[in-house]
Amino acid sequence: MNEVQLEVAKAYPNDSGRGIARLDPDTLLHLKLSPGDIIEIEGAETTAAKVWRADRQDWNTDTVRVDGFTRQNADVGIGERVTIRKAEAEKADKLVLAPPEDASVQFGSDAAGMVKRQILKRPVVERDIVPVMSSTNHPFMRSPGQAIPLIAVETEPDGVCLITEDTEVELREEPISGFEKTGGGITYEDIGGLQNEIQRVREMVELPMKHPQIFSKLGIEPPQGVLLHGPPGTGKTLLAKAVANETSASFFSIAGPEIISKYYGESEQQLREIFEDAKEESPSIIFIDELDSIAPKREDVTGEVERRVVAQLLTMMDGLETRGQVIVIGATNRVDSVDPALRRPGRFDREIEIGVPDEVGRKEILQIHTRGMPLSDDVSLDHLADETHGFVGADIESLTKEAAMKALRRYLPEIDLDEEEVPPSLIDRMIVKRDDFSGALNE
Numbered sequence: 001m002n003e004v005q006l007e008v009a010k011a012y013p014n015d016s017g018r019g020i021a022r023l024d025p026d027t028l029l030h031l032k033l034s035p036g037d038i039i040e041i042e043g044a045e046t047t048a049a050k051v052w053r054a055d056r057q058d059w060n061t062d063t064v065r066v067d068g069f070t071r072q073n074a075d076v077g078i079g080e081r082v083t084i085r086k087a088e089a090e091k092a093d094k095l096v097l098a099p100p101e102d103a104s105v106q107f108g109s110d111a112a113g114m115v116k117r118q119i120l121k122r123p124v125v126e127r128d129i130v131p132v133m134s135s136t137n138h139p140f141m142r143s144p145g146q147a148i149p150l151i152a153v154e155t156e157p158d159g160v161c162l163i164t165e166d167t168e169v170e171l172r173e174e175p176i177s178g179f180e181k182t183g184g185g186i187t188y189e190d191i192g193g194l195q196n197e198i199q200r201v202r203e204m205v206e207l208p209m210k211h212p213q214i215f216s217k218l219g220i221e222p223p224q225g226v227l228l229h230g231p232p233g234t235g236k237t238l239l240a241k242a243v244a245n246e247t248s249a250s251f252f253s254i255a256g257p258e259i260i261s262k263y264y265g266e267s268e269q270q271l272r273e274i275f276e277d278a279k280e281e282s283p284s285i286i287f288i289d290e291l292d293s294i295a296p297k298r299e300d301v302t303g304e305v306e307r308r309v310v311a312q313l314l315t316m317m318d319g320l321e322t323r324g325q326v327i328v329i330g331a332t333n334r335v336d337s338v339d340p341a342l343r344r345p346g347r348f349d350r351e352i353e354i355g356v357p358d359e360v361g362r363k364e365i366l367q368i369h370t371r372g373m374p375l376s377d378d379v380s381l382d383h384l385a386d387e388t389h390g391f392v393g394a395d396i397e398s399l400t401k402e403a404a405m406k407a408l409r410r411y412l413p414e415i416d417l418d419e420e421e422v423p424p425s426l427i428d429r430m431i432v433k434r435d436d437f438s439g440a441l442n443e
């Protein structure tokens with residue numbers, strides 16, 4: 001059979017949540033595919049996607065670009081290999097979607113119709129995660145631009161199915177249990193810029209977790225702790241969550257200031273418990289936000305609590321004999337305020353600086369946060385990237401939300417708040433314009 005093996009790479013920012021795989025023209029030719037055709041992607045599991053042509057810089061790199069949902073559906077990580085072949089897709093008679101175990105979703109009255117319109121002409125395989133965008137013009141709102149992962153609990157027929165106008169789409173609100181893939185979560189596509197930083201974190205954290213034997217063979221110790229430092233709102237938390245998600249590691253999060261404010265003895269107790277749970281559920285990532293507040297320099301220490309928490313943390317980190325299976329990621333805005341004892345070998349001995357994004361990074365972040373928004377043609381993200389010098393990711397996120405709110409205010413006079421439903425024709429017309437962004441920028 002005609003098939004190729006390719007390395008998995010992350011999706012282009014605009015492709016996320018769309019069920020698209022990018023292949024280069026040579027591969028398309030070799031597999032006798034045209035853009036828009038459906039392929040099977042076989043990793044540890046098999047899923048399907050629609051193919052599009054890759055951008056020129058990716059030609060002849062032997063890669064396939066797919067998003068985090070498709071990677072989970074194929075059960076592969078970035079850098080792993082998958083087998084690609086043309087799929088024999090049949091028209092779906094029926095598709096049943098339900099939220100994963102830990103999610104609760106409420107569907108509005110025409111939700112099934114809207115979901116169907118979103119996933120029209122897309123391939124689905126039973127057990128796949130099917131990301132559905134929620135946006136301001138969607139019946140079930142979460143934060144705009146975020147995809148809601150639903151699970152295809154049933155398809156008729158089996159195998160690769162294509163959603164058409166005639167497919168009966170059924171939505172269940174009852175979460176489905178017993179499905180390993182829970183979807184959701186942050187993936188590398190949700191991070192704009194930071195290409196090199198992501199690469200370094202992957203080498204330090206993902207590699208030892210997935211392939212501990214490489215480290216033991218070379219006789220080197222995988223890192224125990226990685227310190228991410230840089231200004232607030234640049235994506236440190238995001239990055240830690242993405243790594244945990246992409247490695248399927250358990251994620252434990254500790255907010256520095258919170259743990260300090262506990263009663264006598266409780267902070268240490270809590271730290272101990274988290275480390276024990278992390279060991280039990282390894283591979284795990286323990287994320288400690290605002291590490292400087294938990295571990296200020298000794299000479300700065302005023303309170304007894306801080307000193308004890310630092311000591312406890314040192315004990316826990318020194319006691320980890322997990323060889324890369326439990327990794328502690330610390331984040332701080334003030335790297336100089338972190339206790340030097342924590343930065344010694346075997347503790348937080350790797351450091352990565354997460355800086356303010358440049359123009360290219362800002363454009364990617366803008367793309368990410370406007371994914372679920374209907375943008376008017378006069379909105380130029382290039383232009384906005386140029387105008388937002390000095391903005392960090394969190395600022396860009398607020399900007400896009402504020403622009404959407406401005407758009408909403410334009411339509412408010414047309415919305416009758418006493419009516420249960422907003423007319424679909426109005427919802428279809430809603431767009432975010434250049435002026436909304438200019439207004440948001442000038443505030």
Ligand code: ADP
Binds near residue numbers: 193194235239394
């Ligand atoms: P930090 O931990 O560095 O203070 P966060 O990761 O908590 O920052 O970022 C806060 C929010 O800002 C994120 O949830 C995200 O929406 C947005 N954000 C920050 N950096 C980025 C980025 N590089 N790409 C996309 N969104 C970002």
